[in-house]
Amino acid sequence: MIFDNYTIVMTGIGGQGLISLLQILGDVLMKNGYKVTTAETHGLSQRGGRVVCFLRFGSMLTAPIPLIGTADIIIATEKSCILEVLKYSKPDKSTKLVISTYEEKLINVEYPSEKYLFNVLHENSNNIYLIPATNIAEKLVKNPKTANIVILGYIVRFLPLNEKELENSLIQKFSENILSINLNVFKEGLKLK
Amino acid sequence: MSYNKIVIGKPGTEKFFLGNEAIVRGALESGIDVYTYYPGTPSSEVGEAFMETFKKVGMKWVESSINEKVAMEVAGAAYARGASAMVGMKNVGLNVASDPLFALVTTHPKNKNSALVILVADDPQQHSSAVEMDSRNYLKLFKIPALEPSNPQECLEFTKRAFEISRELKLPVIIRTVTMVSHARSNVIIGKIKQSEIQDDFDLSKEANVASRLYFLKLKEDQIYIRMNRALEMSENSSINKIENENVKNDYELGIITSGVSYSYVREALDFLELKIPILKIGFINPLPAQKIAKFLEHLQQVFVVEENDGYIETQVLAIAQKIGLKVKIHGKDPFAYSKEDSLLPFVGELNPTKIAHALIKITNITPKFDLNLIEGKDYELLGRIPRLCPGCPHRTTGFAIKQATAKIKSKTRKKIYFYQDIGCYTLLAYPPLSFANVKYCMGSSIALAQGVAQINGSLNIAIIGDGTFFHSGISALLNGIYNKAPILVLILDNGWIGMTGQQPHPGSDTRYYKEGFFKQAIKLVEFLQGTGALVSVITHQKSVEQEYETKLEDLIYEKGLDVLENKNLQVIVVRDECIQKIIKRYKPEVRSVNMELCTNCGLCYNQFLCPAIIEKDDSAYIKSTLCLGCGICEEICPNDAIKREDL
Numbered sequence: 001m002i003f004d005n006y007t008i009v010m011t012g013i014g015g016q017g018l019i020s021l022l023q024i025l026g027d028v029l030m031k032n033g034y035k036v037t038t039a040e041t042h043g044l045s046q047r048g049g050r051v052v053c054f055l056r057f058g059s060m061l062t063a064p065i066p067l068i069g070t071a072d073i074i075i076a077t078e079k080s081c082i083l084e085v086l087k088y089s090k091p092d093k094s095t096k097l098v099i100s101t102y103e104e105k106l107i108n109v110e111y112p113s114e115k116y117l118f119n120v121l122h123e124n125s126n127n128i129y130l131i132p133a134t135n136i137a138e139k140l141v142k143n144p145k146t147a148n149i150v151i152l153g154y155i156v157r158f159l160p161l162n163e164k165e166l167e168n169s170l171i172q173k174f175s176e177n178i179l180s181i182n183l184n185v186f187k188e189g190l191k192l193k
Numbered sequence: 194m195s196y197n198k199i200v201i202g203k204p205g206t207e208k209f210f211l212g213n214e215a216i217v218r219g220a221l222e223s224g225i226d227v228y229t230y231y232p233g234t235p236s237s238e239v240g241e242a243f244m245e246t247f248k249k250v251g252m253k254w255v256e257s258s259i260n261e262k263v264a265m266e267v268a269g270a271a272y273a274r275g276a277s278a279m280v281g282m283k284n285v286g287l288n289v290a291s292d293p294l295f296a297l298v299t300t301h302p303k304n305k306n307s308a309l310v311i312l313v314a315d316d317p318q319q320h321s322s323a324v325e326m327d328s329r330n331y332l333k334l335f336k337i338p339a340l341e342p343s344n345p346q347e348c349l350e351f352t353k354r355a356f357e358i359s360r361e362l363k364l365p366v367i368i369r370t371v372t373m374v375s376h377a378r379s380n381v382i383i384g385k386i387k388q389s390e391i392q393d394d395f396d397l398s399k400e401a402n403v404a405s406r407l408y409f410l411k412l413k414e415d416q417i418y419i420r421m422n423r424a425l426e427m428s429e430n431s432s433i434n435k436i437e438n439e440n441v442k443n444d445y446e447l448g449i450i451t452s453g454v455s456y457s458y459v460r461e462a463l464d465f466l467e468l469k470i471p472i473l474k475i476g477f478i479n480p481l482p483a484q485k486i487a488k489f490l491e492h493l494q495q496v497f498v499v500e501e502n503d504g505y506i507e508t509q510v511l512a513i514a515q516k517i518g519l520k521v522k523i524h525g526k527d528p529f530a531y532s533k534e535d536s537l538l539p540f541v542g543e544l545n546p547t548k549i550a551h552a553l554i555k556i557t558n559i560t561p562k563f564d565l566n567l568i569e570g571k572d573y574e575l576l577g578r579i580p581r582l583c584p585g586c587p588h589r590t591t592g593f594a595i596k597q598a599t600a601k602i603k604s605k606t607r608k609k610i611y612f613y614q615d616i617g618c619y620t621l622l623a624y625p626p627l628s629f630a631n632v633k634y635c636m637g638s639s640i641a642l643a644q645g646v647a648q649i650n651g652s653l654n655i656a657i658i659g660d661g662t663f664f665h666s667g668i669s670a671l672l673n674g675i676y677n678k679a680p681i682l683v684l685i686l687d688n689g690w691i692g693m694t695g696q697q698p699h700p701g702s703d704t705r706y707y708k709e710g711f712f713k714q715a716i717k718l719v720e721f722l723q724g725t726g727a728l729v730s731v732i733t734h735q736k737s738v739e740q741e742y743e744t745k746l747e748d749l750i751y752e753k754g755l756d757v758l759e760n761k762n763l764q765v766i767v768v769r770d771e772c773i774q775k776i777i778k779r780y781k782p783e784v785r786s787v788n789m790e791l792c793t794n795c796g797l798c799y800n801q802f803l804c805p806a807i808i809e810k811d812d813s814a815y816i817k818s819t820l821c822l823g824c825g826i827c828e829e830i831c832p833n834d835a836i837k838r839e840d841l
Contacts, residue, residue: 013578014580015819015820022378023209023378026209026378026379027209030207030209030380035379035380036209036378036379036380037344037377037378037379038377038378038379039373039376039377039378040376040378041320041321041372041376048578048579048580048581048805049578049579049580050578061344061346061379061380061457062457062460062461063454063457063458063460063461063545063546064344064373064374064377064454064457065373065458065545065546066461066546067461067462067465067545067546067547067550067565068547068565068568068569069563069565069568070465080576083573083574083575083576084573084575086571086573087568087569087571091563091564091567091568104808105808105809106576106578107799107800107808107809109576109577111576112574112576116574120573143819144817144818144819145819
């Protein structure tokens with residue numbers, strides 16, 4: 001199994017749909033014969049706090065939390081949130097950092113500068129993917145809540161999954177009124193360079 | 194939804210289950226008759242799933258009880274009377290439920306079907322709890338068998354095992370989880386759902402149920418010397434206390450004893466260090482298999498005990514080693530040191546593979562694949578994101594009114610003002626800029642805390658409590674205050690539901706708005722309060738005239754606060770409006786947006802009102818449509834008339 005002991009770290013702000021991503025990916029990976037473990041924390045994070053969750057899969061069940069320095073992919077649905085989880089990136093800089101360009105600024109607190117973020121990210125990885133997920137979701141279907149599904153579409157290229165299976169999973173997950181917009185942005189994510 | 198997910202499915206198939214969902218499935222595969230609970234993260238999903246499915250699967254009874262003590266008593270009596278029952282709560286819930294449990298553990302039901310499983314979900318790292326506590330310490334106090342699963346599959350299996358043990362021994366059995374088990378998801382292979390075997394003829398004899406001097410000591414002897422003795426035998430022989438890599442020799446003559454989620458972290462850390470050593474994984478955490486542990490220790494020079502929070506297992510391993518005269522070196526927290534330097538593992542906070550790897554490096558001097566310290570040494574500018582009340586929460590305005598009113602009282606009377614917080618969403622008012630918290634302990638304590646200070650000095654003491662918490666355990670403190678004529682101001686922030694944990698119902702909730710409501714009777718909070726003889730004022734939030742309402746509420750708090758100070762009365766103010774999260778489940782939100790031409794960027798909405806949906810963007814206020822829940826309060830408070838409904 002090439003994808004063994006594979007670790008994805010996800011971070012963002014409560015309400016951005018990270019737990020949905022965990023459920024969709026985990027379910028499809030399980031159906032493909034993988035042992036999957038995810039970890040999530042509930043509660044306060046729903047109310048504007050930062051969220052960190054983990055998805056790990058392979059031939060064996062693993063711990064819900066990985067060791068630092070061992071993640072294969074790190075996803076951030078809000079740009080500055082990546083800073084919290086950079087410690088999971090591998091020292092050989094091979095970890096893929098998939099980062100939404102969306103910024104959620106705070107009042108009276110300075111947001112990390114472009115230059116600072118650029119330097120820090122390049123210190124930690126040679127594989128940085130900046131995705132305008134929220135812009136795409138806003139422009140294409142007028143619903144920024146679907147930004148997480150843009151990211152889902154984008155990361156399919158890194159994972160042992162095919163588009164059709166994920167599409168079917170979206171069909172099962174979403175109710176009719178929001179299904180078409182989610183499929184739309186999913187396909188857009190697949191196409192992104 | 195829960196029904197399709199948890200109940201449907203052929204035995205032997207694989208499901209992607211949350212630990213909590215696996216516990217529900219395990220109980221259904223054990224022929225459960227009764228589940229009672231009080232919601233609390235990370236245990237709440239269990240109760241919600243049972244609530245949704247219990248009629249369809251033919252269980253006798255499921256309830257969200259008023260508090261954990263009542264939940265324990267309802268389930269405990271059902272158990273004594275012949276039911277296979279389960280009661281669920283979070284860590285601190287066991288404190289509330291502990292009183293009846295002392296008698297309940299001695300109870301010796303005579304019915305074949307009787308079984309009682311107690312789910313206790315601990316929350317190391319305090320992800321969503323007021324305190325961090327290790328409920329395993331209760332196991333020795335109660336003398337009660339307990340199992341600890343390490344992943345969702347074990348959640349299912351251990352729940353079934355717990356029912357079997359309880360049914361056989363006639364002792365309640367605790368299932369202890371932590372957040373990273375209850376809220377982990379993974380592959381779970383399901384078994385067959387079992388129908389209840391409850392009988393209608395039963396023996397509710399005195400010997401089984403009366404905790405008094407006549408019977409209690411006899412029952413306690415029976416509990417300890419007969420039933421717990423058999424539990425010990427079970428633990429010694431149980432396959433869930435298992436040794437891995439038993440005959441693997443290592444240079445350090447080191448072994449590990451661990452349990453629960455810590456076991457999976459140990460595996461991870463050992464893989465990282467490419468170290469293969471014997472591991473004793475304990476699933477049956479009370480009573481511990483003393484002989485099995487002794488045998489495990491015999492072949493080792495040193496052992497590392499890995500567990501979260503307290504040294505519950507380590508203390509007992511130290512005792513076992515002493516008892517059989519072994520000189521084995523025991524690493525862990527050193528439960529007698531109370532020193533950070535001497536502990537290889539922390540007493541405080543969650544464990545993870547990294548912390549365990551660090552400790553193993555110290556013990557073995559192995560050079561790891563890469564330097565963990567180097568990674569941890571890097572420091573990044575993190576944005577501290579403080580959680581806030583939901584967009585549209587009526588009690589943001591309450592917070593604002595309290596601030597204004599108390600400032601006025603302070604400047605008029607020059608008296609000190611103290612705030613007592615309780616457990617619920619409104620705890621978020623304790624964060625800056627409002628900072629309404631001087632003391633906060635546990636569920637229902639605010640009203641009594643206010644009395645403690647009010648009775649000894651002349652300050653103004655204000656208790657802030659929600660309706661759910663008031664019903665849970667605030668009631669008795671209020672009655673105490675009325676009876677003792679405590680001069681305090683009590684604000685009951687009534688939003689109709691147990692908001693923080695996901696809008697579960699409580700006895701005051703509107704029965705029309707939840708599925709099970711039709712067989713419940715709502716208790717009328719205001720009528721109840723009036724019946725106590727307290728001085729009660731009621732104000733209902735009117736968002737259509739937000740500013741006018743805020744002034745009214747402010748005046749009311751000012752007037753009643755002064756009355757408390759001047760006339761030594763106990764005043765209760767009930768501030769009512771339904772939880773916005775519940776409302777939006779029934780109505781489509783009317784999302785607001787900012788007209789940039791009219792907005793002067795005064796900052797009132799994003800700087801003072803602090804709605805998480807409003808930010809500053811391009812020198813104007815900006816409403817994030819993903820977060821806006823359409824309450825419309827910002828439209829009312831905007832001095833420039835710049836905020837309007839998006840669809841207009």
